[in-house]
Amino acid sequence: MNSYLYDGSFDGLLTAYFYAYKDTDVHGIYRQSGYQPDLLSQPLTVPAQNDKAQRIMHSVQQNLSAYTMQNLYLLYLSELPDCDLLGLQYLRLCFSQGAGINHAKHHPVIRRVEDARYKVLHELDHVKGFLRFQQLGRHVFYACFAPDHNQLPLLISHLERRFSDQKLIVHDEKRNCALLYNLHSSIIVPFTADNAAELLEHSNDNTIDLFRRYFQAINIPERANPRQQARYMPHRYRKYMPETQ
Amino acid sequence: MNLIDKLTILADAAKYDVSCSSSGSTRQGGKGTIGSAAKSGICHSFTADGRCISLLKILMTNNCIYDCAYCLNRRSNDKPRAMFTVDEIVSLTMDFYRRNYIEGLFLSSAVIGSPDYTMELLVKVVEKLRYEEKFHGYIHLKGIPGASPALIQRAGFLADRLSVNLELPSEQSLKLLAPDKTRQNLLLPMHQIHQGIVQRSEERALSRKAPAFVPAGQTTQMIVGASGESDLQILRLSSALYQKFSMKRVYFSAYVPVNEDSRLPQIAKPPVLRENRLYQADWLMRFYGFDAAELLDESMPNFDPDYDPKIIWAVRHPEQFPVEINTASYQQLIRVPGLGIRCAKRIVSARRTARLDFEDLLRMKVSLKRAQYFITCKGKYYRIQNPQPDMILRALKPQARSPYEQLSLFHDWQTTTPQGMVEVLNDNAYFPKKAESQSSSQNNLLPVF
Numbered sequence: 270m271n272s273y274l275y276d277g278s279f280d281g282l283l284t285a286y287f288y289a290y291k292d293t294d295v296h297g298i299y300r301q302s303g304y305q306p307d308l309l310s311q312p313l314t315v316p317a318q319n320d321k322a323q324r325i326m327h328s329v330q331q332n333l334s335a336y337t338m339q340n341l342y343l344l345y346l347s348e349l350p351d352c353d354l355l356g357l358q359y360l361r362l363c364f365s366q367g368a369g370i371n372h373a374k375h376h377p378v379i380r381r382v383e384d385a386r387y388k389v390l391h392e393l394d395h396v397k398g399f400l401r402f403q404q405l406g407r408h409v410f411y412a413c414f415a416p417d418h419n420q421l422p423l424l425i426s427h428l429e430r431r432f433s434d435q436k437l438i439v440h441d442e443k444r445n446c447a448l449l450y451n452l453h454s455s456i457i458v459p460f461t462a463d464n465a466a467e468l469l470e471h472s473n474d475n476t477i478d479l480f481r482r483y484f485q486a487i488n489i490p491e492r493a494n495p496r497q498q499a500r501y502m503p504h505r506y507r508k509y510m511p512e513t514q
Numbered sequence: 515m516n517l518i519d520k521l522t523i524l525a526d527a528a529k530y531d532v533s534c535s536s537s538g539s540t541r542q543g544g545k546g547t548i549g550s551a552a553k554s555g556i557c558h559s560f561t562a563d564g565r566c567i568s569l570l571k572i573l574m575t576n577n578c579i580y581d582c583a584y585c586l587n588r589r590s591n592d593k594p595r596a597m598f599t600v601d602e603i604v605s606l607t608m609d610f611y612r613r614n615y616i617e618g619l620f621l622s623s624a625v626i627g628s629p630d631y632t633m634e635l636l637v638k639v640v641e642k643l644r645y646e647e648k649f650h651g652y653i654h655l656k657g658i659p660g661a662s663p664a665l666i667q668r669a670g671f672l673a674d675r676l677s678v679n680l681e682l683p684s685e686q687s688l689k690l691l692a693p694d695k696t697r698q699n700l701l702l703p704m705h706q707i708h709q710g711i712v713q714r715s716e717e718r719a720l721s722r723k724a725p726a727f728v729p730a731g732q733t734t735q736m737i738v739g740a741s742g743e744s745d746l747q748i749l750r751l752s753s754a755l756y757q758k759f760s761m762k763r764v765y766f767s768a769y770v771p772v773n774e775d776s777r778l779p780q781i782a783k784p785p786v787l788r789e790n791r792l793y794q795a796d797w798l799m800r801f802y803g804f805d806a807a808e809l810l811d812e813s814m815p816n817f818d819p820d821y822d823p824k825i826i827w828a829v830r831h832p833e834q835f836p837v838e839i840n841t842a843s844y845q846q847l848i849r850v851p852g853l854g855i856r857c858a859k860r861i862v863s864a865r866r867t868a869r870l871d872f873e874d875l876l877r878m879k880v881s882l883k884r885a886q887y888f889i890t891c892k893g894k895y896y897r898i899q900n901p902q903p904d905m906i907l908r909a910l911k912p913q914a915r916s917p918y919e920q921l922s923l924f925h926d927w928q929t930t931t932p933q934g935m936v937e938v939l940n941d942n943a944y945f946p947k948k949a950e951s952q953s954s955s956q957n958n959l960l961p962v963f
Binding site: 369370372373374375376377380394397398399400401402403404410412430431432433434435452474476477478479480482483484486487488489490491492493494495496497498500501502510512513 | 554558
């Protein structure tokens with residue numbers, strides 16, 4: 270039994286798929302950082318190799334479909350338990366049955382892939398709305414959040430399109446990284462809570478008081494429906510939404 | 515008066531406007547500008563009444579020359595009055611937008627001075643946002659009834675969505691409750707917007723550089739429960755609005771009693787369930803291919819509070835069922851109670867690869883609670899063969915269960931009503947229910963162990 274370990278990058282994951290694809294005895298595929306050795310399997314560390322990743326990517330796009338490739342990427346971002354192994358099963362299934370197997374929504378593997386896809390994209394919709402910026406400098410804005418799935422790579426295009434004249438720092442507290450946008454391009458860099466505290470030391474942005482007041486004034490008390498509110502805006506997101514506190 | 519007080523008064527005055535959607539537009543700015551519209555719309559927050567905050571929904575002023583009976587801002591009400599300046603609204607919108615609090619602006623106003631003067635103010639705000647601030651976010655503007663066509667035209671080129679409120683579902687109610695407004699006044703701008711949209715979309719077919727006119731379409735809203743119209747009348751009206759004016763949405767707003775007035779009904783709570791049923795019917799008409807006449811008719815002019823309109827339609831049309839999952843068309847599938855757009859699409863997709871049975875449906879997360887009575891897989895029902903309409907209705911009746919009911923070890927099986935097949939299968943039927951004829955009242959008299 271082999272456990273494949275990769276460095277946490279998508280290229281690394283595709284490289285792991287490259288080597289694990291023909292292996293009949295795969296126990297699991299894990300990120301090196303969170304790996305806990307077990308008694309049953311033997312760990313194999315796979316370094317990320319760009320050419321191998323490219324081969325997989327190219328082959329999926331040529332022989333299968335862009336949709337399949339997108340699913341693999343979203344599975345990777347979902348960070349659900351066993352999502353990497355599921356990706357391998359999905360890849361094997363698609364190559365053996367053709368991309369048309371994606372139609373079989375009742376197939377157990379496809380079902381789980383679709384679930385993960387829905388979870389990531391559904392949360393992306395939430396995040397696009399629930400992100401809250403505060404102003405640090407003249408055109409510098411900072412936001413922090415802690416999504417269940419890794420949303421930063423998916424947010425880039427949306428934020429660049431929408432706030433193209435603002436410098437942005439979007440801090441993912443859970444993964445200790447941040448998206449930086451400097452009016453021209455975006456990168457994702459490691460970023461800790463200490464960095465954030467340093468940045469926020471001198472900020473005093475009071476616009477939230479206005480919005481908080483608006484949030485209260487627009488409510489119709491006669492129609493109170495906190496259950497509906499909780500369904501649409503789950504409590505776990507509210508920590509980062511100052512108007513709800 | 516400072517900004518925060520104005521915001522409180524004018525947001526509070528705007529809260530009965532139901533529309534909150536920010537969908538339908540794909541407006542984009544280039545590099546160095548601010549704002550974009552999302553095709554599907556984005557909700558930014560949700561208030562304690564469960565409604566979303568998508569747009570900054572405010573009135574320009576709540577100082578009104580009209581005296582409509584149902585309205586919070588009517589002239590005869592003793593309320594604090596306020597008015598924003600154009601710059602205040604612009605800076606508020608930009609400040610909120612830059613922090614991702616909102617998706618754009620929804621600007622409405624009470625009528626101050628004259629309709630033209632009010633409309634001109636609204637247009638000024640939008641012009642400033644678009645031209646000076648280079649704002650490409652979503653803007654929803656209220657058309658003021660009676661404003662000149664030229665102003666509506668200007669607004670249409672700048673805003674993403676225009677709406678004119680129909681206020682009440684019939685002309686008589688309008689005369690009674692909103693004597694300052696006439697049917698003509700309300701319908702003319704709607705007609706003009708519709709014409710503009712049609713004309714511009716023809717132009718855009720020739721050249722995509724032609725300017726967009728109200729790209730997210732027009733909407734309207736009416737108050738439900740303030741006057742005596744039946745659901746049938748309301749549904750017919752909204753269906754006509756969809757057809758004649760190519761409305762994107764018709765919103766219903768359950769009447770909230772805010773004024774003391776002899777012309778208005780006395781109610782304790784807003785009729786939110788009725789509003790919900792109307793919205794369900796509205797969805798059936800817009801997405802599920804239903805016609806207003808199929809859902810209600812003279813013999814049944816109102817919706818049933820216990821069942822949704824789709825179930826009622828289905829039990830009244832037993833000839834259409836059962837629907838065979840493996841062969842039915844998509845249009846037939848979405849007409850099955852319990853199957854929605856998403857489930858129907860999943861089914862249509864999956865059956866390309868295999869013939870489906872109920873196991874597969876469950877695996878696809880299709881809920882069979884309601885659908886089981888109306889569908890077959892490979893010619894077989896799920897559990898109950900040939901369910902009859904009354905049996906289905908009994909099984910699907912919403913159960914009013916008190917949360918404080920004490921479960922007893924000693925069930926009084928014999929005192930429950932004779933059970934049909936459905937009730938046996940219905941889990942809840944195993945527990946004695948309250949509010950079911952005499953047998954339950956007898957239960958209460960039994961000694962408690």
